Amino acid sequence: MKLLVWVVVFLVPIVAGIRSDGVLFTKHPVNQTVSQGNAVRLGCAFQGVMEPDIVWMKDGEKLYSTDQMFITLGDQHWETFHSVKSVQQQDAGQYWCEVEFHDLTFSSERAWIMVEGVPHFVQEPQDVATLPNVPFNLTCAAVGPPEPVELLWWLGGVQKGEPRPSPSVLLVQGVTSSIKFYCEAKNTRGISVSRTGTIHIKVLPSAPVGLQVLRILDNNVTLSWKPGFTGYSELSHCIVQVSRRSTRRWDHPEQKVLVPPYIRVLSSLRSYSNYSVRVSCVNEVGASPFSPWLNFQTPESVPMVAPRNLTFNLSEQQLFLSWAKLQDDELQGKLLAYRVQWTLGGEAQEPLLFKENSAQLSGAGRFLNASFQVSACTTVGCGPWTPPVQVLPASVQVQVQRSHMWVGLLLGLLVATVVGLLFAMLAHRRGKETQFGSAFKAPGPERLVSFTAAQSFSRNGAELQEATLDSLGINDDLKNKLQDVLISERLITLGHVLGKGEFGSVREAYLKMEDSSVQKVAVKVLKSDITSSGDIEQCLKEAAYMKDFHHPNVIQLIGVSLHRRPGQRLPIPMVVLPFMKHGDLHTFLLLSRLGEQPFDLSLQCLIQFMLDISRGMEYLSSRNIIHRDLAARNCMLNEDMTVCVADFGLSKKIYSGDYYRQGSVSKLPVKWIALESLSDNVFTTQSDVWAYGVTMWEIMTRGQTPYPGVENSEIYEYLIKGERLKKPPDCRDNIYEIMHSCWSPVPKCRPSFQHLVSQLEALWLSLSPSTPLKEPLLYINLEEEKKEPCNEGRGATSALGLEEAAVATSSCWSVPWQRLGEEEEEEDWLMVGSAAAMAIGGDYRYIIGPCGGTEQENEEVEVAGRRRDTLQEEMRDDDDDVIINV
CATH class of the missing domain: 2.60.40.10 (Immunoglobulins)
Structure with missing residues (x-):
């Protein structure tokens, strides 16, 4: 009974506020045609709502204007007006009013405001770039009212033809030089003139500028440059020439680089070598001149061979x-x-x-x-x-040499005997070849034929046939995209599991290439309990996105393979990716802070991580890809510590507009999602920028969980109040300003990825490289030491100078086995600092010195070298990646 009373009390206000047939419009806006500068007023009335939320719409967007009025006509009867005091051409369009009540929207009929005046251009002529004497079209369109509207073309100051009805297309047979053009629109009210366009003649591009070395890591050098004048034509690629100065010749191997981006990684260079590089870019006309030579030197390495002729x-x-x-x-x-x-x-x-x-x-x-x-x-x-x-x-x-000669002779005879026996056995077994195998005739009067089968077959266990894309039940478009990257399962050897997640697992694997070489790869394997083609199609869509990616900061697809399962209709898809030696960025950051042997990451290194991610995201956004799951855990570190954006399981390609609306329930990482995505399920490139700001915060805090102390269910309320991630300790103000700008509540106020790249590049260049100090190699001046006797406790004199603390021990170094009274001195000795000792390795307690002496006078000097253990195991903490249903 109490429950019934509660239901009645709860439903009465709703029934009183909205009629059974919903909102009833008693007045709709009507079409109006007015002259430019006059006033106009639209009206709309409705009934059936107690406290309505009323908005006016123009061409699909809400109007926010003070020239709107709301009047109460009666009980639940309302009227609203929208006024324009002085109508201009931009006020023309389609208008209607909307009433929002109880999550329902009711719309009135639509009406047009048409502004009379001189013609208004809806399509103005645009600049044209063309080759000499090649025909092309120019387009122009204008509207009234009043109608009709006629267009007249002017090319190079000369009228072209007679007036034509709008819209108009002018065929130009070709030009040989740059000229200006425009069109005139005329109706009964007057004449309007379009913008002035320019016809450019395509020419060769100019030489690239700003060629520089971004970073040198081991024998890999990353170059970047900026295009010069493009010659009014899009650049297709650039040519990179690399030269190494040798004693014999200059080498000029050319490398073709697709652009953008204007970046190239030169790999497998020789250590400690002087190189020169220059760049030329190509458009459809031809190649530009080369940029000036840029000289650089690769870092040192250990010697590649041992000394000869000892x-x-x-x-x-x-x-x-x-x-x-x-x-x-x-x-x-x-x-x-x-x-x-x-x-x-x-x-x-x-x-x-x-x-x-x-x-x-x-x-x-x-x-x-x-x-x-x-x-x-x-x-x-x-x-x-x-x-x-x-x-x-x-x-x-001499005896050893002779014994070696006899041993060699005996070994040669033994090898010759074994080879002879093998040839005899092969000759004996040769027989008549058949299509089924080999037939041998046994000695003796009785004929006996034996067969060696060329291939064996089993009727009990039939071999599984190779799976094809046709057996998956996916759509033809996706099938065609993946056809040329399909890899046979026989070429893949799976290894241990690198990580597991909701989708399945990632395993280390080896891929046999066409040249029989073996490449280490990572294989993303879907869960083995999949039963539907939809799950497989979702996994393969990620591979289809990655197929067309070509950028050093975006992980690239190697191929797709299908694992056939006995007794199962559907095979398991396997996505083959490059093997990332250092794992994901989040784990790497955690190891630097919480590992068994923590290590320091310089600010320049952290900014380089941010810059790599921003470049990868700039590339994805230029290809209309929304990532939707950008975080440190989804960024991978390759062998040269370059960050690659990865994991495109939630990515979407935008074919129209600039947003994607999530239409179904999905698991999404709440703490990385933008405010508008949490409220409206709308994802844009700007929401990726929000996630990028959170990723910057992760990098600066070395892998901490965002919003510490805030539950996932509280994130939306936390953000809507204006709260944001706090500034990390030891974070510079200019870095926090960049990440904070990514969290603007207005998406359009957030920086673009292109702007973020520019900001971080400037920040990275402003930092001086933090090079670890190494102790110098100290050569002792032997001639000066010969003039003075070696006294115990006296410091040696160095040609480069020694700090007092470094020479507290005696400088009388002597060979421990040197005979008493020996006057000959070693001329080719040296003493090294601790850094050099670490580089060479070992505990050098005895170093050849210039001073003779007895064994009792010899002193020992210990140079302690510390070595940092290499992190071999990857750790993954999935607790920081909390996702909830949105």
């Missing part, structure tokens, strides 16, 4: 080692030292460092039966070792 000369008093110098191309850097490693009695001794390609060591008797190896070292590290050379007396060497 030999020794052993006398009664000393051991002399020598080896061939490495060439500059082989060093791949500036030579720091030659590292000599030796073992005696199976135990490794302390390594020695030498500046020259020879070593003279005193105390020859200590080196008998010792084994020596040499490697070259740069500041980055040491290269491969030479084969070991054992120090033996001359007589023993």
Whole structure:
């Protein structure tokens, strides 16, 4: 009974506020034609609503004007007026009024306001770019009232033909030089003149400008440039020429780069080499001149080969080692030292460092039966070792050489015998080939034929046929897009799982290429419990989007494969993607802050991450793609630490307009969604900009969860009150201003991705590169040290100068095995700072010094080198990626 009373009380106001037949319009706006400058008034009346929400509409958009009036005619009877005091041409259009009540919208009939006056242009002539003497059309259109409207063309100051009815198309047979043109529109009220257009003659483009090196990472160099004057024609591609100065010649390999974007990554360059690069761009007329040469040098690396021809000369008093110098191309850097490693009695001794390609060591008797190896070292590290050379007396060497000769001869005879036996067996087994196999005739009077089957077949377990796109039940358009990227399942070998999600899993895999090489890839595999073609089609739509992506900051599709399942009608789709060595950006940021061995990320590195993402999103927005799920977890880091935008499972392509309205219930990441998307399910490029601002916040906080302490269900109320993400600690004001501008409540007030790229590029260039300080390589001045005796506790004098704290120990370095009274001094020794010791590796306790002495006078110097462990395991924290139904 109480429930019935409550229902009656609740429904009475609703029944009283709206009639059973809804809103009833008692007056509609009517068509009106007025002269320009006069006043006009439209009226609309309706009944059936207690407290209506009334708006006037013009050409599909709401009117916000003070010249609107609302009058009460009676109980639930209302009248509204829209007035224009001085009608202008832009006021012409279609008008109606709308009443909104209880989430329902009621519209009146529509009426037109037509403004009489001189003609109004609805299509003005536009600038034209054409090749010489090529025919083209010019179009112009104008309307009244009053009608009719006639158009007259003027080309180069000369009237072309007679007046024609609007709209008008003028055929121009071709021109040879740039000229101006316009059209005149005439009716009974007067004449209007259109804008003046220009006919441009397409010419060669000018040379590109602003060629620069954006970054150098290992042997990969990223170049960027800006196009010069395009010659009134769209640029199709640019040509990049790269030259490396060698002792023999200049190389000029050309690389074709599709533009935009105007960026190129040069890979597989030689280390520590001088390069020059220049760029030319091409339009339909031809190629521009080349830009000036840009010179740069690639960073050092470890030597690529070991020193050659390691030999020794052993006398009664000393051991002399020598080896061939490495060439500059082989060093791949500036030579720091030659590292000599030796073992005696199976135990490794302390390594020695030498500046020259020879070593003279005193105390020859200590080196008998010792084994020596040499490697070259740069500041980055040491290269491969030479084969070991054992120090033996001359007589023993001759015996060893003879024994080696006999061993080689015996091995040769053994190999020849085995090869002969194999050929004999093959000759014996040769028989008559048939289409079924090989037939052999057995010796003896009885005929016996045996067959070796060429292929075996099993009737019990039939092999699964290769799955095709026709077996999926997807639409023909999607099928045609994926046909040329379909990869046979036999070419893919799946490995361990890299990550799991709602859609399925991502697995490491190996793809066999056409040239029989193997490429490491990542394979996105849909869940195995799928039962409908709709689920498969949704997965493959993501692959179809990625098929046409060609940008260094957007992940690109390698192909699509289909896994056939026994007993199942539908195969499982597998999307093959490039393997991203460093995983997703969110996990990488978390590891830098919360990993077992946290590491620092410089501000310049964080801004580079933001810049990479903005460039990728600028490319996607230029192709009318709305991502809808932009976040750090959906950005991947490749081998050279470049960020690529990925995961297009929620992406949509806009074919008309500039927005996409979510029509069904989906799981969406609430904390990254724009305000208007939460309220109206409308997604635009501006809503992607909002998500980009949240991604910037993630990067600056090294992977923190947005809106800490705010529940997902509270996000909308939190944002509608004007609250936004707080400024992260240690975040510069200009960076926070950029991300905060992405969260404007008015979508059109947010910056475009193109503007964001410009802002971040300027910010990145304003930062000075943070290069880690390395201790210099210190060479001791031997001539000065010879003048002074080596006193214990006295600092050595360096040609480059030494800090007092670095020379607190004695400078009297001596060879631990040097015989007492030996006066010969080693000339080719060096001392390295801690940074160089870290680069070469090892614990150098004994370094050849210029001062002789007894074993009791020898001092040990320890150079401690710390090494940073490489992060091998990827971690993923899905708790930060909370999604709810919207």
